[in-house]
Amino acid sequence: MDEHTEATSPPVKTTCPYCGVGCGVLASVQADGTVEIKGDPEHPANYGRLCSKGSALAQTLGTEERLLTPRIYGRKADWNDALDLVARNFSEAIASYGPDSVAFYVSGQLLTEDYYVANKLMKGFIGSANIDTNSRLCMASAVAAHKRAFGADHVPCTYEDLEEADLIVLVGSNLAWCHPVLMRRIEAVRKRKDQKLVVIDPRRTASADLADVHLPILPDSDTALFCGLLNYLVANGQCDADFIKGHTEGFEAARAAAKHWDKGAVRKATGLSQPQLDAFYALFAAHEKTVSVFSMGINQSSRGTEKAGTIINCHLATGRIGRPGAGPFSMTGQPNAMGGREVGGLANMLAAHMDLENKAHRKLVKTFWDAPKLPQKQGLKAVELFEAVRKGKIKALWIMHTNPVVSMPAAAKVEAALQACPFVVVSDITANTDTARSAHVLLPASAWGEKEGTVTNSERRISRQRSFMSTPGKAMPDFWQLAQVGQRMGFAHAFDYSSPAQIFREHAALSGLQNTLKDGNERDFDISFFEEVSGGNYNELEPFQWPARKQLSDNSNKRSFADGWFYHADGKARFICAAPPEDYGEPRQKQRQKLFHLNTGRLRDQWHTMTRSGLSERLCGHLPEPFVALSPADFDGLGLQAGDVVTLSNALGVVRLRALKSDAQKSGEVFVPLHWSDQFASNARIDKLVQPNTCPISGQPSFKHSQVQLKRYEGAVYGFAVSRHRPRVQTVDYAAAVPCTGGWRLEFAHHRHLEKQEVLHLLGLDKLVAAQLESFSYTSTQGGERFGLSNSQALQALVYSDAQPIAVQRDYIAEHLTQLLPRGLDRHQLLAGQPAGDQPIKGPIVCSCEGVGRYQLEAAIKDGANSLEALSTCTGAGSNCGSCRTELGRLLDDQHQHA
16 A cells, blocks of 8 residues: 555545435545545445536635634624624514514525524524525425325435336426436436436426427426326326225316316417327326426426426326336435425424424424424415515524525515614625625534535435534534524523434434324334434444334335325325416417516536535536527527627616527527526626515425516627636626636626726736736737736736627636746737647537536547547546536537538
């Protein structure tokens, strides 16, 4: 064994902090202090695979952006002063205005043990249900649909069902980008057997490119589509009468409601032709092993609960639930949204999947916690909560590991509400968030890689997150912060926690309390098998699926609902009745002439508001700017040219984004990524334009159904810069900055002409640049003067033009500038964006995992790599997570068409 190997720490098994797939990770600290990240080949969620974000985790572990000490009103403070102030302000608000004058807003980034303590403190001891979570923004409609149909928030499917299925239907789910490891599992199966894949999405996504059938429905028409499917199943004798009679209630009422959605109504609502509808319906009818995967496109709607219910209806009607390869599968967005639901992190739930408005459940939890009181009614859900803050009803608010000033609908109003709130606490790993700037107290939290606990993924699998790094500065775990405040508020006996294992034992014990198997009517969530787990066994805890009941000798996790028993009092599932049709015809078409339908969503390589993924130059290389994607017809109709910036607006506000022409979009509809905050762009918080409409049942906001106006931004100057230092982005009309090799790359535009020195001043780079700057002009192949400045110590390049977007090859400059300029690389050659002679050039990044660019791929195709496999073998692209494989396929198609 060599010296380097001896100095490297053994790999620590932990769980990825990104999406709800819950991938196992092996993290090893190397001899030089860096961290090596690999997929855990033994974890049943991913079997060693990681997506581009998981693979780049090591790039996000630095302390440059970390909050390292508590701050009170912007000044550094010690923990005692900060915690005393938090406890005192919350206690005084409760004493003066009652328990409902305070609130917690928490996050799926918390570990289950943290979530448990937060819920216990708010509901059990403060006595209010005003604790909600950003999971409300992604999973609340699925939760409500599960409870209506099954009697409990119970996801009946597993990842193995995706491999067992003969038909997979992705509804409002871009699995290839949002849960790419699962798409790789599906792709592997499709190579072995004839598994069909249907994608239902208004956009032609990466998932749609992989599908046998893509149904580009009009936005918000999923209810119509699945009511039409139920009608088809009834008319063609495809329902399971025995299952319906023996295990369900409400079929006839649901069938009668679905009849309102006749063929004409379904065509009108969805925009699909009858042959398209019939082809999908016939596929569903013909395949008993069908899994319907639904995600944000279903949940994030003012009718999200109804939409999910109509999908579940079709599975109940055919008995396709509780069987291998069959069932409705809600795909979780966040790493621990499921764990938060388990401990009652939502404002309408109690711990252990118990019901807040159920008197017997309240009594059980109150007794177990020895709590002074429990609220008898639901608390404020996310949109309601921040509206209450705005109206002055909430006097003290604690926000944990989330960024609502970016992620909430009507985000500018949320920021104004926080700025007016008497007392705001934010615990996070960084102070550089849009929300943190409104905090009176900032509490530094432990980050992934430093903290211990559990998370639950989309298939109900609980896995450990383990620490492999020391915690920097004075950062502390979230459970400790909450427990300390609980003790200072006078509840010391209930919050004397010394470790996550202690909290996990309590959580497990509560889940099994009075949860018997009598008459089959037990509560669904039960992990009481672990209520006496030792600290050592907790540390070694292997991934497991719940339920894991103490009273069962066999905890092999039998298939959910295999016996046809559900969690309603009579053991039967419930059908839901869909609302009758609305007018989807001419008014919608007329509206499109003036307004665009705004759809928001995730990108392949970014996560939420970029506080973690935005630190990785690798992840920022794929799509480095905030953008709006328009159809070619709309792009040309607005008179746009490549590189133009556009203004999006409605009554809620204005944002500015780069315009992209995309044949994935339909006319009248635009797509904007949700990720950019004021930390990375001047004015790209797209949720400022999202109306705060919610599902009346779940309270989940409708993020995909707002209307906006678009017009070309008339800039007087456009520019691009590469700097060793992070530039300012809030001083010009349009700016976006992300990490690149050795520094930061920046795009900018402004409404008036700026001289070079003024540009440097506005970007905050003037004091970093030496007095002597080299200045020169360059004429691109598109024409027009370009001016460059260089200084090897600070500003590496500044390129700008008057009145039109610049046309230089940014990726080449960003990649090579900091490395090559000090060595005397020819400036004109650099700005031309290509090396001299036959030297290779990457081009825009396509495969983030392996750092492979478009021009490298095109060169490989020209050299004979004429298949995905050959292209992957030759360049490495697509060999890791595979989320770029649709783009590789498009490149192959384009090259073949031009050959």
